[in-house]
Amino acid sequence: MEHEKQGFVSKYVFSYDHKMIGKQYFTLAMSMGFIGGILAVLIRLQLGFPSKPWPFLENLFPVGMASGIMTPEFYVSLFTMHGTIMVFFLLSLLPVSGFGNFLIPLQIGARDMAFPFLNMLSFWTVVPGAIIIIISFFVEGGAAASGWTAYPPLSAIRSAIPGSDLGQTLWLVGMIFFVASFTMGGLNFVVTILNLRTKGLRMMRMPLTTWAQFVVGILGLLSFPALAAGALLLTFDRSLGTSFFLPAGIFIGDTLMPHEGGTPLLWQHLFWFLGHPEVYIIMLPAMGFTSDILATFCRRPIFGYRSMVYAIGAIGTLSFLVWGHHMFVSGMSPFLGSLFVVTTLAIAIPSAVKAFNWLFTIARARIQFTSASLFGLGVVSLFVTGGLTGIFLGTNATDIQLHDTYFVVGHFHFIMAGAGLFGAFGAVYYWYPKMFGRMLSERLGKIHFWITFVAYYAVFFPMHYLGVSGMMRRIYDPNVYEYLQPLQPVNLFITISAFVLFAGQLIFIYNYFASMRTGAPATANPWNAAGLEWSAPAHPGHGNWEGEIPPAHRWPYDYSEPGKKRDFTPQWEA
């Protein structure tokens, strides 16, 4: 063995190698996603079979599932933590921190990130955050229960509901760790992409995945400070008795709270100033993966590369001007609301540019149907479905009717959660050979895709009907309202589909871990792809390329050029 001597700890635990850090993020994000999925199953269990006893669950949650029946307090904690874990610890960590770390240096021709130590530090900052979030389920009063948006006064007054006490404090602490980690990651991403590109790789030759990660890095740096400022004020409100978010005259039970002078709307503004860019932090990498995957498997140059880059930039810019569309029913001035409608609908333009460019890339192409390309096509499908329902919610006249109903739940599970998740799945199937030097099982991958795709639509499409019928978003038992009782069969159908969806993911987890040892050995460029990352060996070591870093002679989408023998010309060939 002539390898550089590395102990277990420096190789697998406190590694400086961007690829190992990326994989560590994968492991963390997949574990958190698995937990988030279990929470979703529990939520659907209650909605499909309201207040039915499940005695075996009492062992796991003796308070929340006392004698097997879910308490309303526990239900509220479940959807709060489901949202928090999925949005921040799965959908942000997997595509951004995981794939960003893994792919950026490989795609731009760098040996590592600009600041490897900061990179390692950012991972080990988010780990305690994740642990604290999980621990909060087992403390007195249970986990946070004010929704993933943590609106005051529920989140600001410790005695408001059981979850407002220690659970909410741990939620805040966990989020502060997350923001710190994400800021370190964002600094690294932006600086690495600007400063460490290989010879010849101008910005307009970068793969769209790297472009997306670049804009995501900037979005994170500009939006998370708002949440950090809000979290700071909220911590003071909770711990020191200040009233930043609390007006006078709040009663908890029969007790008048001593606060006065603040306004809960302030939190909503600060939160959504982060919250909306956060949606694009999740979406943009998925869009980048989809572009790279579709180009490779359609054997076509991506259609309208330049407009794709501009669309990413436009979406990133507009994402800072639309946060008010989450607050149409908060009593904002109708004039201000109309402004937010205009900016919101303006985002439809760059989004449609992306969707049509994908369609033109696919159109009349001889598509190779691999697991990766299926998930890429899935992203396009979910993105269009979710985008269309977004028009109803982005217009204040219809949103006032649909606000806080299951229509919203259906919408964002398509556009943000679904497209983000499918993009991440596609990316795993596509780049797995580079990650572990082995191929994932295509057979299991396709089974996984079809179960996931069909079950995903079965779970979330009917939710639009529930919403239009008036079923509210965070309701514990819809059957308390007579007019919602006829919807119970739909809820049951969704619940069964959700179980299938969850079971389908077990196939993926098995495939991911089993293929590390038993998968077919991969070549350096198994898909005949043109991007720079495929010039590295099948399972690159620290430093990525054994010899010189290859220069970039062209963009990464030279497929099916007329008059050439091969149907692709790699980026690193002159």
Add this chain to the structure above:
Amino acid sequence: MSQTAIAQADWGGGASPFGVTWQKMMMWFFIVTDALLFAGLLVSYGVVRIATGDWPTQSEVFSLTYIATMTFVLITSSATMACGVKAAELGRPARAAQFVWLTILGGFIFLGMQAYEWSVFIHEGGGITGNPWGSPTFSQFFFIITGFHGFHVLTGVTVLLVVAIRAAMGRYSPAGVENAGLYWHFVDLVWVFVFALFYLV
């Protein structure tokens, strides 16, 4: 641009397309992030203040001469910092270290004056849950904004101490002084906004 045009264009690549090191660029991006954190706090203060009727007149609560002196001290420390960065750039480490020590002194004087200001404020009844002058959020924002800024000054002083001690040990780089200087100027600039928006307006 057509794909052939993209393929033909030939940028030289290399380490620094913007002509700066990644360390300096990272400091700039960090400053942007940190500035937005202060922006979040100051905007929150503005929103709450507009929503609250009985905001006290600042000149009746604070001695604005005293606050202006604090501001003067901090701005002066920015000037000594700039001299230190220039001296480092000219390759005069001993001179640079002198100016960094002067800057540290300015930082400590500012922190001391702030500590005294806080003690007077608390002594006169300004507390975290209320104050004798008007809306309770007035004293709350006072503590959180000036406290958060003071924390940044303390961080800056610590960074400068590291730079000065490293310089004394001979482990010295002009780029390191410049990066620390960038952060210090940022902390001073934020104070100008705090002074203008919280004490004067």
